[in-house]
Structures are given as C-alpha cells and as structure tokens.
Amino acid sequence: MTREWIHGLVALTVGLFLLGASPNFAVLRNVVDLVGNVLSIPEYPAVVLREFLRDLYLWSGSKSDLTRQLESLRDENAKLQIVNSVLTAERIRAELDTRMEGARVTLREPHAWWNEFRIDKGLNDGVIMGLPVFQNGFLVGRVSSVSSFSSWVELLTSSSLMIPVVVEETRELGVVVGDGEGSVLLTYIPEARGIEKGMKVSTALVSEILPPGIPIGYVVGDAEPSKSGYVTYRLTPGASVGKLYSVSVLKHSRSILR
C-alpha cells in the first residue's frame, strides 16, 4: 500500500511540475508536434472516415437543397402555365370579340323560310362565303352568297346544306342536313353506335373557315333506320331557327386561315 502511495505521489508531483513548468519549456511545442505527427498514422482511418462523413453530410445537404429548388421551380412552372393559359384564353376571347360581328336579319322570304335569310353585313364588313353564322352561341347556318353590303345565309334546316359533325359523347362522325321543312337530321351514322337522346352535336374538323367544336344542337329523336345500313336521328338545333331577328357572323381572319 505504501509503495502505491509513494508511486502515486511521485506521479502527481511530476504531473504538477509539468503543469507548472511547461509554459517555460520552448521545446514543448516540438514535443507536441512530434506526438501529433506520430499519432497521425494510427489516426489516419478516423480522419478518412470523418472526411467521408462530412462529404456525405454536405452531399445530402446539397441534394436536399436541389430537391427544394426543383420543387420551387415546379411550383413556379405550374403558376406560369396557369398565367400563360389565362393570357392565351384572354387573347383568344379578345380575338373572337373582334371577329364576331353582329348582324341583323333583313329578309326572310316565306317561300324559302327554312332555307335561307339575308343579313345586313357583306364583303365590306369582312364577310366571305362559308363563314359560320350563330345565334345564342349555336350554329344557325353558313354564308352562301355575299355582296358588298349584305349576305345570304343558308339555314341548318335547308336540305342543300350539309355540315360534317361529331357526336361529342361518342366521337361518332356524321352529317347534319335539313329536310327543308324545319327539321334538322343527323345522318350517315352506322347502326348500334350507342347514340342516345340528349347527346350534343358539334362541327367536325373539315375546313379552316368552319372551325371544329361549334355547337349545333342535341339528339332528340329515336334512330330511323335506312336500307343502306346507316341510321338517321332527329336533332333540335340550339339556335331558335324559327325566330331569327339578329345573328352573329364569325368574320374572316387571315391569321386563322393561315
């Protein structure tokens, strides 16, 4: 026990001496450097591991930064797409506003009541043959002849006006034609294509003057089969064909024709 205490006290004394006297030893810095250099060999794996962990931390940090930036850019892109859509819609609406021209029905002859009528817009107003004519947003007919100050419009109910159409619910293609007596028919529809009452009919893409998607009316009658294998449906036009006082003409636009 005594030996242990003697050795312990000697060790403590030497330690105290080192602690008190070490600031005066200039050689101490060299000793510290030497110990550091020697220990750098066994410490090397720990240094490498620490650098690896630091790089991993920085990499994960930069990755999360990139993810945040990506999400921010996606969000910004979505907002810009919405802004672009709104601007495009506003541009189209403005263009349509400038192209839609109101016209007054100036003549509707009794013997051709269901075939044609005259409007007070002509070539000088930008009206050309084939332009669609609307009432309440529905197609009512097409311009069939034009003079400088007036035009004749052929009605949907005319038996000589045939307009390619599509049934919107089934995408079935057909032709709308009038019977000359006030009715509108949907023809050339193959049998058993699932067309039902209430389905919407609009123009199909066949000409640049008559754009696709213009609403015409709704299917109201049952199928009337024919010998050719096609069926005919009766339509009710969206426009009030019987009461026409004023209509709208979608004027000619060179930009759209292009």
Place this chain on the structure above:
Amino acid sequence: MMHVACWLVQDMLSVLTGGILRIPEIFLLSLVYRLLTQERDMNLSVIWGAFAGGLFWDLRWVGIPGFFTLSYVCVVMAAIWAWNALPASGRTPLVIFFMFWAAQLVSPVLSLFFPGRGVAASRWVLFAVQQGCVVPLALLAAFFFVRRMKDHNA
C-alpha cells in the same frame, strides 16, 4: 497492450468527432477495470500507465502537459483507495458501477472549469452528452466485472 488499444480508440473517436464532442474516458475505464480485477502488486504499472496515458493525451489534445496527467493519476489513486477501503461484502454490482461511473466523472468535471473553446453553456451540454455515453459503458464494465467475479468464485 489493451490499454494502448483503448487509448487509441479514444483518440480515434476524438478525431472522428473533430474534438468537438467529449468522448468517454475509455482508457481510464480500462485502467480502473484492471485495478479492480488484478493482483495488488500490479497497481504500480496502472499508476504509471495512467500517468503516461494522461501525458500523451495532454500532448495530443491539450498542448499543456499535466492536466489529464494529474486527473488520471488522481482517479487511479482514488480508485485504489476506495477499493481497498471497501469490505468484500460491500463490493456489490451497484457499488462497482458507481466506481466505474465516478472514474469517468472527474476529468470531464475538471475540464468544465478549464478555459477552452465554446461558451460555458455549450460545455455543459457536451458534458451531458458525454455522460449519456458514459453510463452505458459503466454498466457494461460492471456487467463484465460481476460475470468475471462469478466465474472466478465458481
């Protein structure tokens, strides 16, 4: 040799944490463990081992020799005194755990009052983190010690 390995492990863990975190005194733990398990005539080597280990730790991490040297020797001397003062019936697993834990407590407590990097508050946080690692280590050492004693008595 085991003490050298423990010292190196403690040193490497300090390198790994960049010297920011206080690593548990694994070297000191191994010395105390040896004190409690070996014959008394081997205690001298433990005393001087603590001296050498503390000196090298000072040279590596403190730059002023004497601080850890003194605290390591003090802990070893205190452990020798406490162990010899305890009767055989008092050497329960709980007491042994407290001895291992107390051995870990002295140097960090002293370093709390030593000027160093960081503000005082962060030093207390680091001390708490170190103690959080120390308690499982002390429990593990106590477990091995008790098992060794049981094997020895059997």
